Structure formats: structure tokens, C-alpha cells
Amino acid sequence: MTNEEKIAMLEDVLELDGGTLKPETELSSIEEYDSMAKLSLIVMMDDEFGKKLTGEQIFKFKTVKDILDFME
Amino acid sequence: MAIFVFDKIKIAGMACAIPKNVIRPDDFKEKFGEEEVEKFKQMTGITESRRTDLHQTAGDLCFSAAEYLLKEKGIDKSTIGALVMGTQSPDYRKPSTSFIIHKRMGLSEETAVFDINLGCSSVLYGIQVVASMMMSSNISKALLVSGDTGSKLTNQSDKSKVMLGGEAGVALLLEKTEEESKITSLVRSNGEGYRYLITPAGGYRNMNPPREEVMCKDGIKRTLYDPFMMGTSVFTFTVFDVPKAMKDFFKETGTGVDDYDCFAFHQANLYILKQIGKKMKIPAEKMPLTLPTYGNTSGASPIVTLCDTYGKCKENKDLNVLMSAFGIGLSWGVTSFHINTADILPVIEDDSWFEEGLINSPAEL
Numbered sequence: 269m270t271n272e273e274k275i276a277m278l279e280d281v282l283e284l285d286g287g288t289l290k291p292e293t294e295l296s297s298i299e300e301y302d303s304m305a306k307l308s309l310i311v312m313m314d315d316e317f318g319k320k321l322t323g324e325q326i327f328k329f330k331t332v333k334d335i336l337d338f339m340e
Numbered sequence: 341m342a343i344f345v346f347d348k349i350k351i352a353g354m355a356c357a358i359p360k361n362v363i364r365p366d367d368f369k370e371k372f373g374e375e376e377v378e379k380f381k382q383m384t385g386i387t388e389s390r391r392t393d394l395h396q397t398a399g400d401l402c403f404s405a406a407e408y409l410l411k412e413k414g415i416d417k418s419t420i421g422a423l424v425m426g427t428q429s430p431d432y433r434k435p436s437t438s439f440i441i442h443k444r445m446g447l448s449e450e451t452a453v454f455d456i457n458l459g460c461s462s463v464l465y466g467i468q469v470v471a472s473m474m475m476s477s478n479i480s481k482a483l484l485v486s487g488d489t490g491s492k493l494t495n496q497s498d499k500s501k502v503m504l505g506g507e508a509g510v511a512l513l514l515e516k517t518e519e520e521s522k523i524t525s526l527v528r529s530n531g532e533g534y535r536y537l538i539t540p541a542g543g544y545r546n547m548n549p550p551r552e553e554v555m556c557k558d559g560i561k562r563t564l565y566d567p568f569m570m571g572t573s574v575f576t577f578t579v580f581d582v583p584k585a586m587k588d589f590f591k592e593t594g595t596g597v598d599d600y601d602c603f604a605f606h607q608a609n610l611y612i613l614k615q616i617g618k619k620m621k622i623p624a625e626k627m628p629l630t631l632p633t634y635g636n637t638s639g640a641s642p643i644v645t646l647c648d649t650y651g652k653c654k655e656n657k658d659l660n661v662l663m664s665a666f667g668i669g670l671s672w673g674v675t676s677f678h679i680n681t682a683d684i685l686p687v688i689e690d691d692s693w694f695e696e697g698l699i700n701s702p703a704e705l
Binding site: 303304306307310311314320321322323324326327 | 379383500536557558570571572573574575576579580611615
């Protein structure tokens, strides 16, 4: 999966318009990245990547790139 | 794997008592804002819940439910061989609340009485504990009660918790039987998650620290005395470990989703239950939801759900129930049992409380 495809998935989860996110975007600057979005992210990682995303891991995410790197 | 099979023991009845006072998330719109409250309602599915008044306790609700259950079933109190209460909202630091209920009900001295300190999984563990006791004793009838009033401790500014909790007390009658009846139980625990749901102060580790509010990582201010929930970690636990336990339970018992009539789950929040239901491919009509009207009632919630769903059912229908509960500890499990809908009593409302139990001065003792 390319970075562009991963970003599109992330924008979908956060209900953002296409092209909003860049890898260097700071997560703290995204208003939509709230507690509910984090739960959606956990579900997406499970459904699409079969990965278990923990609360501890979510705390470590600082930029969009950190999330993209987890989507392997 | 900790899996237990109890032959010739059945759940012969269940009842639930709730306080009359209704709390609605909508009441918090001024405090938290319209958008926050609507988002909360959408995620949790909660539109209202019940709360006790200042001095009414989980023990009072459990007492009401247990009295009602024994009366409706026509059970002679002297035949009760054990009374076990699952709670984290005791009447006192000590003694255990089950002793207060024992006194109020007038049960015999020949009764094994104690509390189990568990939250959301208390009924599930309670069934396992009480059935184990019965299997290895001459006890033919036992009472298990469970309830919590967690909202009393919650910081009123904590938007993640203050609208979530509902209060209820439930009672189950377990009985030895000659009928073909079996209870199967799988229990699991993980102390690694002890910080995911925790009230850090007031216990013997840190008894009297300052009551200073501090900004937490989730942007909510709390003191050390306030219940804390690490929402994302709890969510990951519930959507991974709970379905896994259920799959293991199916494998161990040679059963599957189609074998059960009702999935009585701990009513954590709607989003969690939807995820579990989706993962396990459980038809929505087999998975009753009572979050909208009762909120998250901790350990009592699977029984609240059964009483609300089947309490008014007129037919005598045999139900094969799969119960799952999960929460603080971390603690979780799966239990299956048969119950006739005639033995599931409707939810009752009761605001009464044990006034004699309120000790205002040590000089009274």
C-alpha cells in the first residue's frame, strides 16, 4: 500500500477532505483527531491491517507519519 | 485455560432494583456543550440512567432485589446457604456489605457470607465462585448479588465518566437441581492493565494525598481520588480480548453463535458492543442493549439487561444465554447457562435505604 493510499484511509477515518493531511502534519493540530477518532483508528488497524493498536502506542503518535509507519 | 463446568446447578431466578432518580446526558449540555454531549450519546448510546440519592447504596439496591426475588420465588430464607456480593462500592470501609444484607434479610447463621471486590465482571466471577462452592458442599441454594454506585466518586467535571454510569442492584438465585442443567464458565485476568481503570488515592497505598485537580493527558482535570479510565486502552482490550475469550469458549464447549438465544453482555458502551457484535457475527436481535435507559451499570449490567428484556415476557420460554463481562482489573470472561423467562423478574424501582446503617458519630457505637 502506498503512502497516498494510507493517507486517504486516515482521512476517511478522521472524516477529513482528501488532501488535508501530509506526513509531517502534527496530530495535535487536527481538531478531528479526538477520543472517538482514536477508537475508529483502533478499529481500522484491526479490520484493515489485523494489527492491535494499544492506548500506549496511540500516545506515542505525534505526526501523521507515525501512524502511517504503523500501517504496515 | 480456566474453564469450569457446573453440572446440575441452575440459575433459578434473577431480579433487579434501580433508584427512581433519572439523569440524562442532555442535562449536561450547559456544562460540556451541545456538540460534546451529542457525540457522547452517539458513542455510548446512553440517553438516560438512574442514580441513587446521597445515602442509598448498592447494598440497598441489592437487598431490595434479593428480597423481591425470594418472595416471588417463594423461597424459605433459612434454606440459603451462601450470600455473596460483588461490588466496589461498599457501604463501609469494613465490614463487607454482604453482612449488612445478611442481617437485613434475616438469613441463617449457617450461611457463607463475603464480598468479591470486582467491578464490571462481578456477576460473571460471582457465578463461578458461588457455583464452585455449591459443587463442593451441601449448599442447595445460594444468593449472588451485585451492584455499584460509582457515580458517587466521579469528578463532576469528568465528561468521560460523569454521564456514563448508571446505578442498579441485581440478585441471582443459584440452585442445585435434578434437571439437565449446566453452567459453563471461562474467566481471565490481566493485572498489566491495573492502571487502565483505577482510583489511585484513598486506598492504603496513598491514603491522604492533596485533593488538587491536575490536567490529565486526555485534557480532563482530576484529583487522585477520582476514578480514572484510560478509554483507548480499555477499548483495545474489549475489542481484542473479549472476542478472543468468546472464540476460545466456543472451541472448548463445541458451540457457536447459533446455539445461543441471547447474548447478555456487560453494557460498557454502544460502540464497544457494536464492535464485539460485528467481530463475533452476532445477530442484533439476539444482543439486547439497555444502555439507552440504564447507562453502564457496572457488574450488574448483564442481569439488568436480561430483566429489562425478559422480565415482562408472558411465555415460559427456555433461554440458552451467553453472558460476557469485562472491565476493571483487567478482568473478563464468558459464561453460559439456561434460564426460563418465567424466572427473570421485571426491573423494580426502589429508593429505600437502611437508615439504621448511617452512623453519624462514633459515640453511637
